[in-house]
Amino acid sequence: xxxxxxxxxxxxxxxxxxxxxxxxxxxxxxxxxxxxxxxxxxxxxxxxxxxxxxxxxxxxxxxxxxxxxxxxxxxxxxxxxxxxxxxxxxxxxxxxxxxxxxxxxxxxxxxxxxxxxxxxxxxxxxxxxxxxxxxxxxxxxxxxxxxxxxxxxxxxxxxxxxxxxxxxxxxxxxxxxxxxxxxxxxxxxxxxxxxxxxxxxxxxxxxxxxxxxxxxxxxxxxxxxxxxxxxxxxxxxxxxxxxxxxxxxxxxxxxxxxxxxxxxxxxxxxxxxxxxxxxxxxxxxxxxxxxxxxxxxxxxxxxxxxxxxxxxxxxxxxxxxxxxxxxxxxxxxxxxxxxxxxxxx
Numbered sequence: 001x002x003x004x005x006x007x008x009x010x011x012x013x014x015x016x017x018x019x020x021x022x023x024x025x026x027x028x029x030x031x032x033x034x035x036x037x038x039x040x041x042x043x044x045x046x047x048x049x050x051x052x053x054x055x056x057x058x059x060x061x062x063x064x065x066x067x068x069x070x071x072x073x074x075x076x077x078x079x080x081x082x083x084x085x086x087x088x089x090x091x092x093x094x095x096x097x098x099x100x101x102x103x104x105x106x107x108x109x110x111x112x113x114x115x116x117x118x119x120x121x122x123x124x125x126x127x128x129x130x131x132x133x134x135x136x137x138x139x140x141x142x143x144x145x146x147x148x149x150x151x152x153x154x155x156x157x158x159x160x161x162x163x164x165x166x167x168x169x170x171x172x173x174x175x176x177x178x179x180x181x182x183x184x185x186x187x188x189x190x191x192x193x194x195x196x197x198x199x200x201x202x203x204x205x206x207x208x209x210x211x212x213x214x215x216x217x218x219x220x221x222x223x224x225x226x227x228x229x230x231x232x233x234x235x236x237x238x239x240x241x242x243x244x245x246x247x248x249x250x251x252x253x254x255x256x257x258x259x260x261x262x263x264x265x266x267x268x269x270x271x272x273x274x275x276x277x278x279x280x281x282x283x284x285x286x287x288x289x290x291x292x293x294x295x296x297x298x299x300x301x302x303x304x305x306x307x308x309x310x311x312x313x314x315x316x317x318x319x320x321x322x323x324x325x326x327x328x329x330x331x332x333x334x335x336x337x338x339x340x341x342x343x344x345x
């Protein structure tokens with residue numbers, strides 16, 4: 001059968017059949033016990049001939065190895081369902097393990113290829129962790145396969161931290177927001193006054209702000225709400241939010257809402273440019289700035305970590321909470337004064 005200029009070869013035992021779920025490719029062969037069994041093969045119309053043969057090979061391997069009559073793709077689907085991941089996390093996971101299979105030699109080759117790629121080390125590390133977690137789950141479920149990422153270690157690199165906004169840059173940003181429509185204007189102000197991730201702000205619904213202006217935030221990265229409610233104090237944000245609630249809308253954002261983060265980053269890069277260290281501002285810089293401003297006001301790092309809903313204080317102190325030279329000098333003075341008083345007693 002011809003699909004997008006690709007003609008799938010005839011394979012004994014393979015047939016495209018109509019099921020209650022639509023058309024499916026079904027491979028029927030004797031399994032390791034000699035009993036005739038069938039397995040669904042996820043062949044796509046856009047697959048190349050090489051991919052077609054690879055999927056057939058994996059399906060046969062599944063039948064003859066006793067892997068519960070399931071292909072590698074079927075295991076991936078079960079894993080995703082078990083994790084109950086959100087759409088963006090599902091896409092990220094699929095990209096991480098897209099080149100993996102039941103072929104152990106090919107898995108090792110793909111791992112080496114990933115490690116030697118020109119991607120950021122932080123990106124490579126995340127993909128290796130995703131592959132490692134998935135294969136550990138496979139092994140725990142009785143699949144006899146080698147974990148290709150078991151002994152792979154990616155050394156962390158010093159990633160330049162996003163610089164923070166100055167008072168004049170904040171003023172320019174607020175001025176810019178005030179020229180925009182309600183959804184986009186509210187989006188910018190929420191990033192400024194909550195320190196939330198862009199993905200968290202996208203998740204907000206009209207009823208997430210209660211009558212006492214307490215805001216329920218959702219951590220998309222770990223798939224659960226914050227442990228607390230954040231008090232929204234910016235009067236303009238509250239007024240804009242209440243206006244949307246009065247219109248009984250199901251969403252805070254308009255049709256182009258999913259592009260607000262990118263639009264804001266483009267504006268900030270063009271408007272503010274690079275600082276002396278070559279660092280640019282982006283929409284995510286508002287989160288860094290929120291944390292740094294809190295630190296400069298003497299807020300304990302443990303509280304800042306809670307405000308950002310970090311799972312580790314180390315993340316907050318390393319990448320987010322920046323301190324001024326005056327704060328460092330003041331801390332040194334306090335430490336020395338304490339030591340001086342102690343030695344006099």
